[in-house]
Amino acid sequence: MFRTRPDIRPATVEVLVEGNLVLVPEGATAAAAVLLSGLPSIRETPVTGSPRLPLCLMGVCFDCLAEIDGVPNRQACMVTVAPGMRIARQHGARAARP
């Protein structure tokens, strides 16, 4: 069903996933970086604490929520990587900041 894209792009963009350096191709998503990092999960759900990794990769399932450059609850699959981006674990629900 799926085939590898013919234009294999070099992994040239450096990002940090939970503090670990990961190289990803230009134009890739933060969710791709999370998957490349090999981490077993990137968030725990707010209600049951269940560990999750990116799943749908198209903005629907919200399982890729991560703290990206200090902003909590971002859908990593909808965010394009930038050099030096910091992608961190989303622990349950974010805090509101009154």
Place this chain on the structure above:
Amino acid sequence: MTDAIVIGGGLVGAAIALGLRDQGLDTVLLDEGDIAFRASRGNFGLVWVQSKGLGAPWYQRWTRGSASEWPALADDLATRTGIDTALQQPGGISLCLSEAEFEDRARRMAQMREEAGNFGFDYRMMRPDELREILPGLGPSVVGGSFTPYDGHAGPLPLLRALHKAFTDAGGRYVPNAKVTGATAAPNDFRVETAAGTFAAPKVVLAAGLGNAELAPQFGLNAPVRPQKGQVLVTERAQTILPMPMTSIRQTAEGSLLLGESNEEVGFDLSQAPPVMAKIAVRAVKAFPWIGELSIVRAWSALRVMAPDGLPIYDQSERFPGAFTANCHSGVTLAGAHARVLAPMIARGALDPVLDPFTAKRFDVQNAA
């Protein structure tokens, strides 16, 4: 042998059907299907007392009564189904964003207390210094608010699921995709034709929301309800920060903030467009500026089931005794009363006099003359 047919599988119909089943009646619950407007699935989730029944103390008492039945309903549903309806009744606040709103609110609360008579009505008008001790990060636009200890909130979807599960677990028969296509009525003898078959029983309860307007005349009843659109915005989940619900802002048990409330008279139209959504968002951010930092992840609209005077309608047909109608826009708030007070009346075959003021006869021109 079926004892009762309930038409409408939303919060009102499911609560009554469960109540009838618990009275020992063999009960069939007919549900239209996913083409229905399903106000129950758009409900904001307040168990709300403080704004209900101004100028109509019987409605204030009915609502208060339902709120006081709620803990027993929630416990019963949790025990029977394992479903937590997330009921919390810490009291509630209606925020005022202008002096005019505050004065109007104070006047309404005073009138509510006066009309409650010996029944009593506790409330407190609060200014921002007092509100800030309860509510974190209150915005400078808030000039005050009214608090009553009777208010609360619950999850409409777990409630709907729990009512259905308790009903079917108790032996009730749920029939989906059963839009009513025809009916014949005689005193204590009803036949209801649906897309899923024909059903007969000596009792029938019309709880079909907006569908009641069309159904009621076939049973010698009148249910002049109209749709009123309400819209809701939902934020991403956040750690629990709001200790109690407000009229137009509440935080669910899972952490989402629900933002309402709007009223639009636009008929059977569920569309959403920025102007009303923006108004909801602006009001929420004025109340709590920190809400502006949260992402909106969902929005929906639903149609309230509104009588001309905004109050519920309950009736038994005079022409065809055994046919009852229940109409309201507060399926969550009134679930306690519907399951535990109204259903036993219907099972006995007579509505108590406390429900007399809720008859649709109040809309008859002859009555006013």
